[in-house]
Amino acid sequence: VGNGKILDTKAIQSAIDKCSQNGGGTVYFPAGKYLSGTIYMKDNVNLNISIGAILLGSVDVNDFPLNKCDFPSYSDNYVGRALIWGEGLKNISISGMGTIDGQGAAFNDNKPNESELEKLVTFFDDTTRYSPEARYINRPYIIRFISCSDIQINGITMRNSPMWMQQYLNCDFLSVKNIKVYNHVSGNNDMIDVDCCRNVVISDCFGDSADDALTLKSTGAFPTENITITNCVLSSFCNAIKMGTESSGGFKNISITNCVIRPSSEPVLMYGRKEGLAGIALE
Secondary structure: OOEEEEEOHHHHHHHHHHHHHOOOEEEEEOOEEEEEOOEEOOOOEEEEEOOOEEEEEOOOHHHOOOOOOOOOOHHHHOOOOEEEEEEOOEEEEEEOOOEEEOOHHHHOOOOOOHHHHHHHHOOOOOOOOOOOOHHHHOOOEEEEEEOOEEEEEEOOEEEOOOOOOEEEEOOEEEEEEOOEEEEOOOOOOOOEEEEOOEEEEEEOOEEEEOOOOEEEEEOOOOOEEEEEEEOOEEEEOOEEEEEEEEEOOOEEEEEEEOOEEOOOOOOOOOOOOOOOOEEEEEO
């Protein structure tokens, strides 16, 4: 529909499915506002969000189903929801000069009560692995890609995530270029989290976030390695660039060059400290 009021989830998902089934291609968003819950990426699909187009995350948590992932990590304790979800995929991309807006402020006071949390936790039947917390479980990521390869994120603007803006977990050959991220509606508003990934280039990006901006993690058994970060301008009330907090798998071959770290343009402090905690943190 593209009016920002009626859910377009089914139409978007249908376009993605048909595109992939026919060998792949581009799902194009012309100018307009597209309201959506969780959409599932498929192999060989590019989401092109054109200039003037805004993909809006729904403000109803029920539009974001809980999802389990096969790759075990500490983030199992966080959330199983995302606006754009992909697992075990190849050759996927999100591009264009448009915007993804998670409308995250709507989720700030959306913690389930004890009985609701108990019902949600029963979804995760492997209790030795999953231990979701009430403060996280109803807050979707914007992008969550798990065990995917050949990923490109290029040109788009992202803002107002309910949780972390992007998480890439156990992914290989990831390129993130020319994006702008503004994430200041909640605590835990990271710009990007790269976890147990290999062969990653992040370049020419602008990020301003309440929590850590550009974060490398290794929460699983594998290191995060062969990472190039260059030509980025970053601001954070927490850490502009961080390796950790979860770092059990370690880090190898990390290159960070020509990055500018400056004060945030956000006047209202919701998390961390106005001046930030550190430019670069190793935890």
